[in-house]
Amino acid sequence: MEIGSMLEIQPSALFEGNRTGSFALPLEADASYHASYYNTGRSAITHLLQFLGRSRRVFLPSFICTSVTDAVHRAGNPVVFYPVGEDLQPDSSFLSSASPAPGDLVYICQYFGTVIEDDAMELFLSLQKKGILLIEDITMSLLSTAGAHFAFGDYLIGSIRKWFAVPDGGILYGKEKLPELPGDVQSVNEYTTYYFTAQMMKQMYLDAPDLYDKDVYLSLMRHANDVLFSDYTIRPMSDLGMRLLESTDVAQVRKQREDNYRLLHGLLSDEEAITLLPAPADGMIPFCLFLLNEKRDDLLRRLIDADIYCNIHWRPNDATDRFPSSCALAKNCLSIPADQRYGASHMQHIATVLKDALSFL
Numbered sequence: 001m002e003i004g005s006m007l008e009i010q011p012s013a014l015f016e017g018n019r020t021g022s023f024a025l026p027l028e029a030d031a032s033y034h035a036s037y038y039n040t041g042r043s044a045i046t047h048l049l050q051f052l053g054r055s056r057r058v059f060l061p062s063f064i065c066t067s068v069t070d071a072v073h074r075a076g077n078p079v080v081f082y083p084v085g086e087d088l089q090p091d092s093s094f095l096s097s098a099s100p101a102p103g104d105l106v107y108i109c110q111y112f113g114t115v116i117e118d119d120a121m122e123l124f125l126s127l128q129k130k131g132i133l134l135i136e137d138i139t140m141s142l143l144s145t146a147g148a149h150f151a152f153g154d155y156l157i158g159s160i161r162k163w164f165a166v167p168d169g170g171i172l173y174g175k176e177k178l179p180e181l182p183g184d185v186q187s188v189n190e191y192t193t194y195y196f197t198a199q200m201m202k203q204m205y206l207d208a209p210d211l212y213d214k215d216v217y218l219s220l221m222r223h224a225n226d227v228l229f230s231d232y233t234i235r236p237m238s239d240l241g242m243r244l245l246e247s248t249d250v251a252q253v254r255k256q257r258e259d260n261y262r263l264l265h266g267l268l269s270d271e272e273a274i275t276l277l278p279a280p281a282d283g284m285i286p287f288c289l290f291l292l293n294e295k296r297d298d299l300l301r302r303l304i305d306a307d308i309y310c311n312i313h314w315r316p317n318d319a320t321d322r323f324p325s326s327c328a329l330a331k332n333c334l335s336i337p338a339d340q341r342y343g344a345s346h347m348q349h350i351a352t353v354l355k356d357a358l359s360f361l
């Protein structure tokens with residue numbers, strides 16, 4: 001049994017067409033936001049910043065993906081980093097003493113279903129009242145429902161392609177007018193075609209591992225990722241990606257992820273060797289189970305040996321190096337898959353393997 005990594009595509013999904021009536025993420029029920037679909041989350045970030053203007057300073061959390069910082073740098077805006085604690089809470093006293101001014105942009109990350117604490121919320125809302133625009137990155141909590149602590153930003157951005165069996169997809173929501181999606185570029189590029197092909201091949205491999213060579217689809221996936229990190233053309237989401245989304249039962253995906261997360265969280269909650277986030281509040285759906293362990297790299301290796309493929313959100317980079325708490329997060333964090341492909345038996349299996357691995361560290 002292989003768990004994690006790229007979401008495979010069932011070719012039959014392409015025959016199913018529109019199962020749900022219309023594709024809708026939970027936030028689409030919120031009439032106060034307009035929505036635009038991009039090829040990637042990074043395209044949505046750069047396009048929004050180009051639209052708002054490059055002279056605005058962007059206050060960015062120092063614990064974040066390089067694809068976010070790179071997208072901001074591509075737009076050309078000056079950046080001020082602010083720290084987040086090891087509990088993933090934004091450091092509101094640092095941010096307030098850095099004095100964002102009207103015209104500045106504050107980028108907030110909604111980390112893995114955690115709820116932003118009241119002092120940071122008060123600060124964000126007071127900045128918003130002063131005319132400072134808040135950009136909320138909902139990638140790691142995309143399917144959560146709006147509430148006082150989630151979806152309060154002037155703009156929301158998210159990567160759809162990480163959550164579903166689609167090759168591309170990023171979302172930009174805004175309370176005000178959004179930039180026009182570029183009409184003169186193709187939605188599909190070499191990344192999309194190679195990734196899509198690798199996703200279909202992975203499904204074939206999982207169905208018949210003795211028949212197919214895993215390295216072949218892995219090499220296509222690697223090529224796709226090389227293009228993802230070199231062709232930054234801002235593109236709309238492809239019809240192919242949309243079509244696959246429309247065949248997806250989003251409510252079911254949400255429920256499966258929530259059930260998996262809660263089960264795995266419960267199974268691991270007595271493990272002293274790891275630090276978990278608190279169980280998510282109602283309505284919050286984390287992307288994966290985020291944990292901290294000081295021997296993270298050994299743990300990652302042992303899980304790979306057991307065919308459990310975890311992500312690291314995020315490895316040390318220029319931004320995380322700036323503050324000790326972000327540095328510690330980047331050194332110790334591991335993301336355990338708990339997505340819609342899996343059910344209770346997989347979560348039991350992950351917990352057993354993980355506990356066993358921890359006992360050897």
Ligand SMILES: Cc1ncc(COP(=O)(O)O)c(C=O)c1O
Pocket residue numbers: 039040041042043065067068109137139140158159160161162169170
């Ligand atoms: C928090 C966060 N926001 C945005 C992005 C960008 O999304 P995409 O990979 O679709 O460009 C990523 C990851 O890459 C991310 O981790």
